[in-house]
Amino acid sequence: MSGGGTFAKLPEPPYYAVIFSSRRRAREEDGYDAMAGHLFALVQGQPGFLGAESVRGEGGFGITVAYFESEEAIAAWRRHAEHAPARERGRTEWYEGYEIRVARVERAYGWRRDP
Amino acid sequence: MSGGGTFAKLPEPPYYAVIFSSRRRAREEDGYDAMAGHLFALVQGQPGFLGAESVRGEGGFGITVAYFESEEAIAAWRRHAEHAPARERGRTEWYEGYEIRVARVERAYGWRRDP
Numbered sequence: 067m068s069g070g071g072t073f074a075k076l077p078e079p080p081y082y083a084v085i086f087s088s089r090r091r092a093r094e095e096d097g098y099d100a101m102a103g104h105l106f107a108l109v110q111g112q113p114g115f116l117g118a119e120s121v122r123g124e125g126g127f128g129i130t131v132a133y134f135e136s137e138e139a140i141a142a143w144r145r146h147a148e149h150a151p152a153r154e155r156g157r158t159e160w161y162e163g164y165e166i167r168v169a170r171v172e173r174a175y176g177w178r179r180d181p
Numbered sequence: 182m183s184g185g186g187t188f189a190k191l192p193e194p195p196y197y198a199v200i201f202s203s204r205r206r207a208r209e210e211d212g213y214d215a216m217a218g219h220l221f222a223l224v225q226g227q228p229g230f231l232g233a234e235s236v237r238g239e240g241g242f243g244i245t246v247a248y249f250e251s252e253e254a255i256a257a258w259r260r261h262a263e264h265a266p267a268r269e270r271g272r273t274e275w276y277e278g279y280e281i282r283v284a285r286v287e288r289a290y291g292w293r294r295d296p
Contacts (some may be wrong), residue, residue: 071242073202073280083200083284085246087188087234091294119202119280121244123236127186129244131200163293165188165234169198169284178278179206 074117074133079171081116082134088156088164090126098160101152108148114139126162133171140168189232189248194286196231197249203271203279205241213275216267223263229254241277248286255283 090098109115114135122128134140143149156164205213224230229250237243249255258264271279 071238071240073204073278076282079282083198083282085198085200085286087246089186089188119242119244121236121238121242123186123238125186127234127236129234129236129246131202131244131246157292157294161292161294163188163291165289165291167191167194167198167286167289169286171200171282171284174280174282176278176280177272177276179272179276 071121072119073176074119074131076116076133076174079174081171082137082140083169083171084132084134084140085167085169086130086132086164088128088130089162090122090128090160091162092126093160096159097155101155105149105152108146109143112139112143112146115143137168186236187234188291189234189246191231191248191289194289196286197252197255198284198286199247199249199255200282200284201245201247201279203243203245204277205237205243205275206277207241208275211274212270216270220264220267223261224258227254227258227261230258252283 106118109118109132116133116135118130118132120128120130134143221233224233224247231248231250233245233247235243235245249258
């Protein structure tokens with residue numbers, strides 16, 4: 067999943083966050099980027115999906131935070147027919163490991179530099 | 182704040198997450214790395230701090246997630262005497278913008294490749 071390195075535009079809390087941190091295996095072209103792009107397109111059409119932010123560092127460690135309206139929206143995305151095979155490829159091919167934390171966002175605030 | 186690109190070792194939920202996403206200004210050495218390292222050392226001694234994960238991409242977008250036992254632990258860190266001037270330098274010098282979302286982690290699970 068990719069968020070393009072930009073801020074997600076989200077409604078006022080409460081909503082839910084899926085915090086996905088992962089370490090990629092040190093491999094070159096292996097279909098990961100294509101699958102990440104495909105999943106990101108899919109999730110954007112998912113009911114209750116609000117937005118995502120994603121970044122991966124040079125060392126292969128990455129964090130993606132995907133935001134959803136509700137726990138049910140998260141569960142529906144998890145049940146998506148193309149999500150399970152992607153998770154399986156993640157474990158067999160792409161990741162050294164990952165952590166998933168599901169959280170309820172209670173409050174949020176931001177700041178932007180004046181242009 | 183830096184997590185070194187490694188997974189945080191956390192207790193079982195519930196606990197709290199401060200999701201800090203930011204875009205750095207395009208500048209070279211400006212004291213940011215020194216301050217980030219200093220704040221990371223400080224927060225590790227903060228009561229109720231559980232761990233953090235952090236990554237910044239080549240484009241300057243970064244996500245740090247810091248985990249705390251409680252809302253009170255988050256508030257105490259926010260009040261830390263060295264934290265306010267760091268926030269101020271963030272706005273005057275280091276960031277194009279940032280978003281902070283405070284969330285209660287309800288559940289968590291992870292996976293590691295067998296060695």
